[in-house]
Amino acid sequence: MTLFQISEPGESAAPHEARLAAGIDLGTTNSLVATVKSGMATVLNDEQGRPLLPSIVRYLPDGTAQVGYEAGDWQAKDPRNTIVSVKRFMGRGVRDIAYGEALHGEMLPYEFVDAPGMARLRTCAGVKSPVEISAEILKAARARAEAHLGGELAGVVITVPAYFDDAQRQATRDAARLAGLNVFRLLNEPTAAAIAYGLDNAAEGIYAVYDLGGGTFDISILKLSRGVFEVLATGGDSALGGDDFDQRIFCWVLEEARLPPLSSEDARLIMVRVREAKEFLSRHDKAPITVKLSSGLTVDLTLDARTFATITENLVARTLRAVKKALRDAKLLPEEVKGVVMVGGSTRMPQVQRAVAGAFGRQPLNNLDPDKVVALGAAIQANLLVGNRTGEDWLLLDVIPLSLGLETMGGLTEKIIPRNAAIPAARAQEFTTFRDGQAAMSIHVVQGEREMVADCRSLARFELKGIPPMVAGAARIRVTFQVDADGLLSVRAREETAGVEAEVTVKPSYGLSDDEIAAMLKDSAAHAREDAQRRALKEAQVEAQRLIEATEAALREDVRLLAAEEIARIETAIARLQTLILGDNRREITLAMDDLAYETQEFARRRMDQGIQRALAGKRVEELARGAASAPPMPAEPSGAFAPSGLPAPSASEASASRPEKTT
Amino acid sequence: MDLTCDFFTLFRLAPRFRLDVAALAARYLELQNSVHPDRFAQAGQAERRLSMQWAARVNEAYRTLKEPLARAQYLLRLAGRDPEAASGALAEDTDFLMQQMEWREEVRQARQERSMAALRELRQRLAREVQAQYEALAARFDDEHDLAAAVGQTRRLMFQEKLRAEIDDALAFLEDAEDAENAGA
Structure with a gap:
C-alpha cells in the first residue's frame, strides 16, 4: 500500500512481540469470538468445536451464571431465569420493551423491574440489568479467547449494530467494562463485515451491506477504495430481526x-x-x-x-424501506451499487435473498459465511488497533446513524449533528435565554429524526447554572456536541458573555452511572470487596504500563521535537510511574499517570502537528504557496478544547424568537 | 498548524469558491489517515484526545468545503460577512421572492395531489436553476471579487436549497407511503 505509509522506513517503533487482541460479535441470538493468527482471521471454537456462543444466560440460585449452549438447554424448563436475546433490552426502558411486546404480539417470560433509564430483570439470583447479563456473555467470550491464545487479552473490538443509538452503545461499553475487557473500539457490524469482505476480495467501488441479525437490521452503504472504507450512509431498525x-x-x-x-x-x-x-x-x-x-x-x-x-x-418490506432511505441519504441509485454483501444468519431465508436481489437488480454476494463475517472483520480491526501491523494498513471512516440534538422551546428538536455525519464529530451551536434574569438553562439531549422531542430518544438532561443576570436574549450559551470514534456522545454547555463562564460536561447516563458500574464490579459473581480493589489496582497498573510504553514509543520516534529539559521532565515522570507500578498504591499510580500525561501534552501536540504536515508534504507545492500568499483572516472562533465547528450562530433576533431553551 | 486554523489552510487549498473536488477528497483521506483515532489506539491519553479533536475538525472542514452552499457561507464568514445575519437583504428582491412563492405553491400542490411525477419534474427544474446560480456565485467570488453581490446570491441559494430539501422530503414521504401500501396489499 503506497498511499498510507504510516512511519518512514527505519523509523518504526521497536519490534515487540505480538499483543493479544480479539474481535467479539455480541449478537442477539449468537455471539462469536475471532482473532488473527499468523495473518489469518479465524473464528475461535469452543471445546466441542462449535463456533457459536449462543447469547443465552441462565442464572442459578447460588448467584452463578451459565452461558451458551449449557444455558440454552434450560430455555423451556427455566424460562424466567434463562435470558435469551438480551441485546434487545440494552439501553431500553420498561416502556420500550412493553411497546415492543405489544407490537410483536409476544409475551416475554421475564419479570421486568422498572428502573431509571434501563429496565432490569428479576431472576433467582437477584435483579439483573441487561448490561450485567451481556457482561456474562462477554466474560465467556473472553475466557474462550484467552484459553485459545494462552494469555491475557490486551484489548478487543466489539461490534454493535450500526443503527444502535447512543444509549445502546453506552450500555455495550459498560458491559465490556464489567467483563474486564479493554475496548479498543466499538465497531459497526456492517462496517466490520465490509472490512472482512473488502480486504478478502480487494473490492473497489460502492458496496451495500445488508445485515439482518437475530434482533437488529442494518443497511450500510460504503465506498471502498484502496485502503479506505468510507461509510456514506447507514440506516436500519434496531428492533427488527x-x-x-x-x-x-x-x-x-x-x-x-x-x-x-x-x-x-x-x-x-x-x-x-x-x-x-x-x-x-x-x-x-x-x-x-x-x-x-x-x-x-x-x-x-x-x-x-x-x-x-x-x-x-x-417484515422484509420494512428492511427494503430502510435500504431505500440509506440510498437516498447517500445520494445514490440502486444500480450504482456494485455489490450487496449479505450478513447475519437471517439473510439465509430465501424470501430475503429474493427481495434484496429485486431491490438492487443483482444477486447478493454470499461467498462469506453470514454468521462469521462480522466477527472476522472485528478481529482484523482489533489486530490493526493493537498495533500488530501486517504491512498492510487501511483506514475506516464511519458515521453516526441518527441525528443528535436538543430540545428547544415548544418541545421541538434542534439538530446539532445530523445523521450520517462522519465521526469523530464536534459541533457547537449558540442559544440564549428566554426570560430576563434567567439564571439557569435546562438542556435536554435527544437522538432521532423526528421534529418533536417526544418522538425522539431522550439521552440526557442537565442544567447549566450560574448564568449572570441579563435581559432575555443577551446571554450566549454555546452548546458543544462531541461524538467520539465509538459513536459515543458527550455534551457541554458554556455561558460566554464577557468574563463569565459556567461549564458542565455530561455523558448520557441512560445506561448506567459510573457509581452503578463500580458497585456492580464490587458485587459481581461473589467477589469480595478486597477482590474488587485488587482488580482496580491491576487495571491501573496495566493502564500505567500502557501509557509508559506509548510514551517511550513516541520518544523513540520523535525525540527531536523536544528540548533537552523537556525530555528530562518526561523521563523523570516515566521513572516515577515505573517505580509506583511495582507498589500497590492505586491512588499514587493514578496521580503519577496524570503527571506524565500533563508533561507529554505539548509533545503530543507537536507530534500531531508533524503528522499533519507530513500528510500534506510534497503535494502541490505551487498551490500551497498560493494559499499561503492569500491567507484569509482567521475565523473568530472561541478557543476551546473541543475546537468547536464554528457554525454561524443564529442572529440575535432569530435566536430570541425561535431558539431559546426553556427556563427551569 | 493548530486546531483553530481555517479550513482552507487546513486542506492547503486556496480560499476560493471553485475548487478541485478530487484534490479535496484526496487531502481529506491524507489528513484523516494521519489524525484518525484508529491511528492512536495505543497512544497515551493526551495524544488520543488530540487525535479525536483533529479528526472531528477535519471531518467538519471536509463537510463544509464539499457542499457548495456551506462553502459559500464559510467564505463569506471568513471575510466577516454573515449571510444569515443579513436579513432584509432580500426584501428589495421582490422578483425573486415572488418566484419563490410560486415554487412553493407548486410543491404544495404536487404534494397534495400525491404526484411524484410532478415533484420529480419540479426537482429537475430547480436543480437546473440552482446550478446556474452556483455558476453565477462562482463568478462573484472568484472573478469579480464582489462579496456584497455574493451575499445576496448566497441568501437566494439558501432559500432554494431549502426548497430542494422540502421536495426531497415530500418525495421520500410519498415513496415510503407507496411502499407501505404495496406491502399491506
Whole structure:
C-alpha cells in the first residue's frame, strides 16, 4: 500500500512481540469470538468445536451464571431465569420493551423491574440489568479467547449494530467494562463485515451491506477504495430481526392449532421448534412443526415456504424501506451499487435473498459465511488497533446513524449533528435565554429524526447554572456536541458573555452511572470487596504500563521535537510511574499517570502537528504557496478544547424568537 | 498548524469558491489517515484526545468545503460577512421572492395531489436553476471579487436549497407511503 505509509522506513517503533487482541460479535441470538493468527482471521471454537456462543444466560440460585449452549438447554424448563436475546433490552426502558411486546404480539417470560433509564430483570439470583447479563456473555467470550491464545487479552473490538443509538452503545461499553475487557473500539457490524469482505476480495467501488441479525437490521452503504472504507450512509431498525420472523411463525402456529393461552414453558417449547422450522425452510420447501405440550395437547403442523414468505412479507418490506432511505441519504441509485454483501444468519431465508436481489437488480454476494463475517472483520480491526501491523494498513471512516440534538422551546428538536455525519464529530451551536434574569438553562439531549422531542430518544438532561443576570436574549450559551470514534456522545454547555463562564460536561447516563458500574464490579459473581480493589489496582497498573510504553514509543520516534529539559521532565515522570507500578498504591499510580500525561501534552501536540504536515508534504507545492500568499483572516472562533465547528450562530433576533431553551 | 486554523489552510487549498473536488477528497483521506483515532489506539491519553479533536475538525472542514452552499457561507464568514445575519437583504428582491412563492405553491400542490411525477419534474427544474446560480456565485467570488453581490446570491441559494430539501422530503414521504401500501396489499 503506497498511499498510507504510516512511519518512514527505519523509523518504526521497536519490534515487540505480538499483543493479544480479539474481535467479539455480541449478537442477539449468537455471539462469536475471532482473532488473527499468523495473518489469518479465524473464528475461535469452543471445546466441542462449535463456533457459536449462543447469547443465552441462565442464572442459578447460588448467584452463578451459565452461558451458551449449557444455558440454552434450560430455555423451556427455566424460562424466567434463562435470558435469551438480551441485546434487545440494552439501553431500553420498561416502556420500550412493553411497546415492543405489544407490537410483536409476544409475551416475554421475564419479570421486568422498572428502573431509571434501563429496565432490569428479576431472576433467582437477584435483579439483573441487561448490561450485567451481556457482561456474562462477554466474560465467556473472553475466557474462550484467552484459553485459545494462552494469555491475557490486551484489548478487543466489539461490534454493535450500526443503527444502535447512543444509549445502546453506552450500555455495550459498560458491559465490556464489567467483563474486564479493554475496548479498543466499538465497531459497526456492517462496517466490520465490509472490512472482512473488502480486504478478502480487494473490492473497489460502492458496496451495500445488508445485515439482518437475530434482533437488529442494518443497511450500510460504503465506498471502498484502496485502503479506505468510507461509510456514506447507514440506516436500519434496531428492533427488527430474525426474532420477528420466529414470532410470525409462532403466531401462525397459535392460530392454526387454535391453542389456548400457554404457560411460559410451553411457549418456549413451541418457540424452539419454530426456530428449527425457520432454519429448515432455508433449504427445504416445507417444514414440520411437532410439539408435545405439557397440557397433553399435541401440535402437528406443516409450514410451507410460500406461507412463510406471506406471513413475513411486511417484515422484509420494512428492511427494503430502510435500504431505500440509506440510498437516498447517500445520494445514490440502486444500480450504482456494485455489490450487496449479505450478513447475519437471517439473510439465509430465501424470501430475503429474493427481495434484496429485486431491490438492487443483482444477486447478493454470499461467498462469506453470514454468521462469521462480522466477527472476522472485528478481529482484523482489533489486530490493526493493537498495533500488530501486517504491512498492510487501511483506514475506516464511519458515521453516526441518527441525528443528535436538543430540545428547544415548544418541545421541538434542534439538530446539532445530523445523521450520517462522519465521526469523530464536534459541533457547537449558540442559544440564549428566554426570560430576563434567567439564571439557569435546562438542556435536554435527544437522538432521532423526528421534529418533536417526544418522538425522539431522550439521552440526557442537565442544567447549566450560574448564568449572570441579563435581559432575555443577551446571554450566549454555546452548546458543544462531541461524538467520539465509538459513536459515543458527550455534551457541554458554556455561558460566554464577557468574563463569565459556567461549564458542565455530561455523558448520557441512560445506561448506567459510573457509581452503578463500580458497585456492580464490587458485587459481581461473589467477589469480595478486597477482590474488587485488587482488580482496580491491576487495571491501573496495566493502564500505567500502557501509557509508559506509548510514551517511550513516541520518544523513540520523535525525540527531536523536544528540548533537552523537556525530555528530562518526561523521563523523570516515566521513572516515577515505573517505580509506583511495582507498589500497590492505586491512588499514587493514578496521580503519577496524570503527571506524565500533563508533561507529554505539548509533545503530543507537536507530534500531531508533524503528522499533519507530513500528510500534506510534497503535494502541490505551487498551490500551497498560493494559499499561503492569500491567507484569509482567521475565523473568530472561541478557543476551546473541543475546537468547536464554528457554525454561524443564529442572529440575535432569530435566536430570541425561535431558539431559546426553556427556563427551569 | 493548530486546531483553530481555517479550513482552507487546513486542506492547503486556496480560499476560493471553485475548487478541485478530487484534490479535496484526496487531502481529506491524507489528513484523516494521519489524525484518525484508529491511528492512536495505543497512544497515551493526551495524544488520543488530540487525535479525536483533529479528526472531528477535519471531518467538519471536509463537510463544509464539499457542499457548495456551506462553502459559500464559510467564505463569506471568513471575510466577516454573515449571510444569515443579513436579513432584509432580500426584501428589495421582490422578483425573486415572488418566484419563490410560486415554487412553493407548486410543491404544495404536487404534494397534495400525491404526484411524484410532478415533484420529480419540479426537482429537475430547480436543480437546473440552482446550478446556474452556483455558476453565477462562482463568478462573484472568484472573478469579480464582489462579496456584497455574493451575499445576496448566497441568501437566494439558501432559500432554494431549502426548497430542494422540502421536495426531497415530500418525495421520500410519498415513496415510503407507496411502499407501505404495496406491502399491506
